[in-house]
Amino acid sequence: MATVSDRVRNATTKQDIREVTTHFEGDKGILEVQTLNAWYGKTLAIKDISMSIRSRTITAIIGPSGCGKSTFIRCLNRMHEVSHGGRVSGSVLLDGKDIYARDVDPVTIRQRIGMVFQKPSPFPTMSIFDNVAAGLRLTRLWSRRGDLQEVVERSLRQAALWDEVKDKLNQSGASLSGGQQQRLCIARALAVAPEIILLDEPCSALDPAATLKIEDLMRNLAQEYTIVIVTHNMQQAARVSEWTAFFLLGEMIEYGKTVDIFSRPKDKRTEDYITGRFG
Amino acid sequence: MSERNHLRRKWFNRLMLVLSGCAAGLAILILALILGYILVHGISYINLNFLTQAAKPVGEAGGGMRNEIIGSLILIGLASILAIPVGLMAGIFVSDFASPKMAATVRFASDILAGVPSIVVGIFAYAILVRPMHSFSALSAGVALAIIMVPIIARTAEESLRLVPNSMREAALALGITRWRAVLSVIVPGALTGIITGVMLSLARVAGETAPLLFTALGSNFGYQGLTKPIGALPLQIYHYALSPYADWQHQAWAAAFLLLLLVLCISILVRWISGRRHA
């Protein structure tokens, strides 16, 4: 697998990426965004975005607030259409298949592409166990308690939360600290066994210590999952991601390897942003 | 500003503030008097016979309201079975599925329905059930009470469902859960205290309703005989006995009033306690 990832990482031009991704179709969790536009009512929120997101890497979307980065990430698992007036054109190919095709059910897409939101959102009426099991329980007709137990433990371990909560699985999810709640939400998303995880500013409501934990967690998860993270914190993008896209006013200004974006930005606007000259 | 003018304003200020204090005091005093009078007066006529015996014909001493107590419980139960699903589902529709226009329409209809005098609801139930079936019946009374309950439940359910943060809905959908399961397993449980509060409020309201029962339940000296037969109820019996010339019956009316008031107050206090805990 590493070779595929490496080749994807080394590919710089769009053509190269295409070539690589088509070559290694067995590699799961590749997103290909093509001329994507999204509206809120009559307002165009993102314009003509095309980009390829590589498998098993962390891709960061940065930009000033209001640049459409949250809207963009919500389009990747069909959550944008849930908001009032949300509408999309263009296509997003998940492993070669358009998730916006007519015969595709958004519910299935969301099971394959998980999402974690800015504000930790554990279900307050459920215990920690039930929170993690929620996605499994509620996406199928019935499930065996034993299977659930296994999945819950594995997901909590993956989310580096198991040791902290293993003795209080029956307590309410709301009893945890903010950072723990966010990791609980990550565990909840992992339990459904997605291929891709979208993180919408997952650390903006957390303190630095909790942020650090989530960042470590992301790096570990990237070995198995494709991760897309939206952040307004440039340092965070620089620390965790391999690829970075810079958004401004609904357009993608620049997309490239994180090191390149932060050391040798090609576009003047990107340079202005990362050097703190506006926003 | 002259000194006299200043004094005048100062005293007028005091006068008006005292007056509004008096208004509050008066309102609360009268309330306390009514409540106290009914409770104290009523409890003195409560006894075992009242609770366990059926009513006796005019002239015979003793007797109780066993049948009416049971009758009231049956009517309240029947109304709840009919009203809770309608109110709850309508609340879910307005909060989670309706377009803004449909939501406004349903909300408006339920506000108007809540304002319809209960006696008019009684006539409606008479026209659609009693006359076609050629009999006063427990069923028609249950329907009348249900019509009174529905808008209360629908509005409180909708309001408490909307208080569940949108992030919960999104979190559920992002897990790939279908909308209906998200609503039933995540959103409704999150709003449960509010929904229960609304149901109990509506119960407190219909437990004492009398006007719509006059020409639906009618009243009956025999116990429960089936849904299609007339049935007695506590508030009806209070009305009949209160207007009767017999001291014994009047006493029973007071005892029944005590019982009914106790029930209604308990529900109200429980509601207060639940919603207080939620806000705390």
Place this chain on the structure above:
Amino acid sequence: MEYDAATMSPPPVKGRTFGRRRRFGDRIFSNLTLIFALVIVAILLGLVIVLNIEAAPSISKFGISFLGSSSWDVPKESFGALPAIYGTLLTSAIGVLIAVPISLGAAIFLVEMAPSWLRGPCSFLIEMLAAIPSVIIGLWGIYVLAPFMTPIERWLGGHLGFIPIFHGQVFGFSFLTAGVILTLMIIPIITAVSRDAIKAVPDHQREAMLALGATRWETIRRAVLPYCRSGLIGATILGLGRALGETMAVTMVIGNAYKLTPSLFSTGTTISSKIANEFGEASSGLFIASLVELALVLFGVTLLINVVARLLVWRLTAVKEAS
């Protein structure tokens, strides 16, 4: 590409908005909730239609004169609504006139003056009054309020008897007693809604007035009350709507005589008490139809009142949300 980038207009809706391709279960469930919601609308429409059908014989027989005639003769089948309408309006007017100042005073006290530890219990007690079933208030009215009103009415008759409204024989069961009962029953709702309206006035309004050197009362009178005026009117109208439709308590203390008289001490009737007393025994078609037409009049009036009140209170909440 599905749209013209230059104009940036959204593409025609084509399977991209939520709700197009939805799971079967979702469609069933949302339609199910829709059906139940429509039940509410259907009940309301059914109510209007059924009342109109039932009242049709009376409407076609008496026409508009039903509202102006004061006869109620069952054997001769001649029915008119005037005394009942008069009684309803009169008792409700008495109720609102006495209840508004008391409720407003109580609401001002609760929001502006009461120490915080007193607010909760006071509000609670006042709301409890709203929970007492009407028939129990009626029972209390017969045995406590009516005997209590008799000497008051006698005193008023003795000193102010030269005014027609205070003229006449005193029974204790009267328009006035019914009005007082209604007062007690609508104080809670008027107090509660006005309290919320006053509470919604932002503090900077009060502070601005106080900073001008106004006394507390002047602040309330000149800044607070005008600001929430529409809410207070809404509260009053909601109380009026409640009073108009009230049945049991009024039926039990008004004496149930079908007559038109200026005297407040006279026994009388209201629309709802007329229906409560006679509907169960009414046999002839026209008799029933006339009673239903009475109900229709009551329904129409309360509908109008409630719509107006709702609009006023909505405006209030709109102001609150805007600020």
